[in-house]
């Protein structure tokens with residue numbers, strides 16, 4: 217279905233096309249110099265020591281679990297109001313996700329108080345997810361981690377260049393994970409990045425990315441090494457140069473894109489101020505956000521009312537989404553069901569409105585007017 221206003225629009229132009237063409241013509245299309253350059257620039261932009269390009273963020277999260285030595289029987293505390301991959305990564309290493317609630321409907325990030333309550337003798341790590349690019353309470357979370365000797369993994373898929381007290385998200389915990397899936401702030405189709413300031417973890421991640429091999433084919437092609445050993449059971453989690461070239465073109469545009477998104481958020485907040493029956497989460501948030509998405513939450517509502525509002529917006533040609541159905545309510549997590557009051561309310565009453573840098577003032581007005589109409593008509 218084509219919408220008058222889609223949820224998301226790619227920030228692509230001739231530069232991505234040129235980047236792909238140039239890479240194809242270079243005749244080196246798998247992991248190579250473009251991946252090297254993409255990693256280097258990403259690390260510089262985040263002011264982090266190491267960054268490793270991967271085939272997607274799900275595998276970055278899996279590697280993060282391996283790097284933190286999470287294994288059978290361990291528990292990892294994570295949010296439920298996230299994409300399912302955040303929790304699945306914990307299961308990949310036979311550990312158990314323990315879901316913590318979000319702070320409240322104004323702050324959809326994991327609640328540090330609930331994290332602390334859920335710590336047991338089996339807890340080994342905390343995965344935070346910076347919802348929408350708005351930073352979690354990292355001071356409290358890092359303090360809890362230090363007191364209980366836990367690792368911290370940041371699922372920073374929503375927040376490239378977002379900040380917490382001057383530090384880029386993804387660089388505060390032990391490992392940060394990013395996604396470049398097609399609807400993300402930086403899009404390469406599929407793609408991910410793992411960042412860390414821990415050199416030992418980085419070296420191990422590099423091995424695990426490519427079958428546990430001590431060198432990669434482009435290093436051998438450059439004559440740096442002629443043979444290799446396999447020292448650990450690794451995977452093929454590599455990014456190719458075609459995607460890295462698109463990533464480099466996207467990095468040229470990211471700062472301007474995020475500035476526009478900031479303006480769009482302000483326009484939305486102003487336009488939606490007149491609707492008493494909704495909450496715009498993170499209204500009082502301090503710190504730069506990538507504004508990956510623009511969620512609103514209906515007050516005194518339920519999922520039936522929410523779904524009816526979304527249906528009316530579809531009729532007006534406005535695409536919306538729900539970030540996210542709560543992970544702890546999915547069938548595969550039935551055995552781990554727990555009472556997460558705020559997460560449940562958010563998941564049932566949240567609507568993600570369109571957000572991308574090309575959204576116009578008129579389109580924001582159109583969306584806000586139709587939202588008001590859809591809510592007022594009951």
Ligand SMILES: Cc1ncc(COP(=O)(O)O)c(C=O)c1O
Pocket residue numbers: 271272273274275298299301302345371373374394395396397407408
């Ligand atoms: C919060 C979050 N975590 C993990 C992922 C997984 O990323 P990928 O699709 O690159 O594997 C996504 C992407 O949708 C996400 O939004």
